[in-house]
Amino acid sequence: MLKNYHFTVAERFMQYAQIDTESNHASTSFPSTEKQKDLAKLLVSELQQMGITDAKMDEFGYVYATIPSNTTKQVPVICYCAHIDTSSDCSGTNVKPILHKGYNGNPIVLPDDPSQILTIEQYPYLKEHIGNDIITASGTTLLGADDKAGVAIIMEFAQYIMQHPEEKHGTIKLLFTPDEEVGRGTEHVNLAYLGAQYGYTLDGGEAGHLEVETFSADAATITIYGVSAHPGYAKNKLVNALKIAGELLSILPKAEWSPETTEKKQGYVHPVRMDGVAEKATIDFIIRDFETANLAKYEDRLKHFAETVVGCHAGASFEMEVKQQYRNMYEVLQHHPKVVEYAEEAYQRTGLVVRKEPIRGGTDGSRLSFMGLPCPNLFTGMQAIHSKKEWVGVKDLQLGVEMLVHLCKIWEEKTLN
Numbered sequence: 001m002l003k004n005y006h007f008t009v010a011e012r013f014m015q016y017a018q019i020d021t022e023s024n025h026a027s028t029s030f031p032s033t034e035k036q037k038d039l040a041k042l043l044v045s046e047l048q049q050m051g052i053t054d055a056k057m058d059e060f061g062y063v064y065a066t067i068p069s070n071t072t073k074q075v076p077v078i079c080y081c082a083h084i085d086t087s088s089d090c091s092g093t094n095v096k097p098i099l100h101k102g103y104n105g106n107p108i109v110l111p112d113d114p115s116q117i118l119t120i121e122q123y124p125y126l127k128e129h130i131g132n133d134i135i136t137a138s139g140t141t142l143l144g145a146d147d148k149a150g151v152a153i154i155m156e157f158a159q160y161i162m163q164h165p166e167e168k169h170g171t172i173k174l175l176f177t178p179d180e181e182v183g184r185g186t187e188h189v190n191l192a193y194l195g196a197q198y199g200y201t202l203d204g205g206e207a208g209h210l211e212v213e214t215f216s217a218d219a220a221t222i223t224i225y226g227v228s229a230h231p232g233y234a235k236n237k238l239v240n241a242l243k244i245a246g247e248l249l250s251i252l253p254k255a256e257w258s259p260e261t262t263e264k265k266q267g268y269v270h271p272v273r274m275d276g277v278a279e280k281a282t283i284d285f286i287i288r289d290f291e292t293a294n295l296a297k298y299e300d301r302l303k304h305f306a307e308t309v310v311g312c313h314a315g316a317s318f319e320m321e322v323k324q325q326y327r328n329m330y331e332v333l334q335h336h337p338k339v340v341e342y343a344e345e346a347y348q349r350t351g352l353v354v355r356k357e358p359i360r361g362g363t364d365g366s367r368l369s370f371m372g373l374p375c376p377n378l379f380t381g382m383q384a385i386h387s388k389k390e391w392v393g394v395k396d397l398q399l400g401v402e403m404l405v406h407l408c409k410i411w412e413e414k415t416l417n
Contacts, residue, residue, distance in 0.1 A: 002402050005160060009397045013152035014097040014135060016042075017144045022092035023085035023182045025273075030188060031061040031085070031178035039084045039151075043176055046155060050162045052174075060188040063176035067161055067169070073415045075170025079196035079373065080157070080404060081364055082150030082203060082380075083180035086142060089386040096138035099394075105130045110139030116388045123391075125206055125383055133394040143390035145382035150202030151176060153380060153400035160405060169408040170415070175199075177364055183219075183325055186367040198339045199375035200407070201365035204382075206355075207396045208347060211377035212333050212340055213358035214366045215267070216292040217325040220285040220299060222248070222306050227315045228279035239315045241281035245274060248283065248309045257298075265290045265358060269298050290358060292327055326366040329375065336374040342414065343376055346407035350399055378403070 001007075019039045024032040031037065040057045047055035047065045055065035061084075069075060086092040100108060103126070110116040116139040120126045126134070137143040154174060161167060173196045177185040180203075204211050226241030249271055255261055262268045267289030274283045287298050303320050310318045333340055347354045365375035381396025 001398060002160065002405060007156065007398050007401065009152050009156040009401055010099065010133065010135065010394045012156055013145070013148055013392070013397060014099065016148040016151055017095050017097045017137075020093050020095070021085050021144070022088055023179050024088060025182045030184065032182055032184070033085075036085050036178045037061045040176060040178070043084075043151070043155065047158065047174070050159050052158065052162065058190070061178040062189060063174070064194060065158070065174040067158060067172040067174070069169065069171040070165055071168045071170060071412050073170065073412060074417050075412050075415045076197040077171045077173060077195055078408065078411055079173040079175050079194060079199035080154045081175040081177065081199055081201045081368070081375070082154055083147045083177045083185055083364060084151060085178050085181050086144045086148070087146065087181040087386045090142040090388060091140070092142055092144060095141045095144055097143060098136050098138055099133055100136065101133050102131060103129050103134050108136060110136060110388070113139030113388065118384075118389050118391060123383060123389075129393040129395060134391050135394065136391045137388065139388055142386060142388065143392065145380065145390055145392040146385040147180065147203045147380065147382070149380035149382045149392050149397060149400075153202055153397060153404065156401045157404040160401060161408070167405060167409060168412045170412055172408055180364050185364040186371065189368075191371055191373060196373060198336070199365065199368055199373045200343065201363045201368070201375055201377045202380050202400065203363045203365070204359075204377045204379040206383075207379050207381055207399050208352040208355050209357050209379045210340070210343055210347060210354055211357055211359045211363075213290060213330040214326070214328050214362045215288040215290060215360060216295055216328045217362055218287045218295050218299065218322050219325050220287055220302060220320060220322045222283045222285070222302075223319045223321075224248070224276075224281045224283075224310060225317045226279050226281070226313075238278065239313050240278045241316070242276055242278060244309060244313055244316055245276065245281040245283055248306055249274075251305055251309060267291075267294055267298065269302055286325075288360075290328055292331070326362045327370055329366045329369040332369040332374055333376055338414075339374050340376055342410045343378060343407060345410050346403050349406040349410075350403045352399065352403070
């Protein structure tokens with residue numbers, strides 16, 4: 001651990017966790033919820049108190065800040081990034097973080113809902129934290145470690161670096177983004193203003209995990225058009241779009257091609273939302289695979305299913321719209337090996353065994369990589385994310401801070417000029 005440094009990252013995280021920053025898929029504004037700016041404003045204030053004078057929040061809720069270089073070397077500008085919003089899959093309102101000191105390995109019953117119990121059998125990574133402190137919510141909400149653990153690690157790192165000028169580093173940029181959980185985290189980011197050459201998101205799980213591969217992702221919307229008629233006089237007239245939508249969902253493969261039946265590098269097509277009336281119904285799908293070329297194959301197959309079902313109903317029709325969401329970051333990172341190599345060395349200096357794991361999902365780093373900022377994903381310790389059983393180990397938060405200190409020093413050391 002860092003010498004002669006008193007960590008406050010756990011307290012910092014618990015403070016951030018209590019601020020409701022849940023984002024909203026249905027919103028058309030940006031950020032999707034104004035309350036995300038409550039945390040953004042706090043971060044700006046804390047950064048300025050550290051002496052980071054240019055810290056600011058822009059109109060969209062992004063937080064930008066610069067830690068100036070303290071070396072004569074021309075070190076590449078590195079950005080550390082985390083997202084401030086939490087998922088709407090589980091309530092983020094009135095989060096009550098609980099610090100469990102000296103975890104003893106026994107089941108943890110969350111007090112506000114005793115049916116929510118954490119066990120080693122369900123979460124084997126808890127074994128790594130026996131004897132150490134862990135943080136949970138109280139049982140009725142998520143915790144928000146995704147990604148306030150990343151936010152807290154970066155903020156603690158910034159405080160450490162500002163207090164320890166003897167640690168040599170190049171220019172460091174900090175970026176906190178809204179709306180990552182609704183897939184819009186980089187929609188209005190100003191990379192020209194940020195001015196970084198390489199980046200790292202802190203949005204990963206177990207200590208030691210280093211993520212350089214993500215899914216490639218598209219979204220598809222199928223709109224089914226039926227024929228409306230008064231239900232009292234509908235015989236041989238009504239064509240119910242909702243029933244057709246139900247038929248389409250019912251013929252999707254049940255033993256493969258879905259999140260509940262796939263793992264590792266297997267892709268899927270997943271219906272996430274349905275809405276409509278008898279005359280018109282829409283189904284939203286997310287489409288995922290590690291091989292970008294497979295997305296088009298999945299989309300053709302999905303369209304074939306729709307054609308088959310809709311074709312059985314005279315008078316019905318459909319449209320299918322596909323939108324690109326993000327692409328596998330490895331397609332970019334393989335051309336910038338040092339950004340990954342330096343992260344591996346930072347893990348090793350922190351005493352961690354590096355484990356490269358593909359993400360069955362995406363991060364802001366996926367989009368940032370394709371926007372010109374090569375950006376692998378680093379660990380934070382977050383576990384059981386998007387659920388009432390979400391938890392994070394204090395040891396992992398502290399290791400994350402130490403790892404970032406090593407990482408910025410490695411970039412300075414390996415710059416020769």
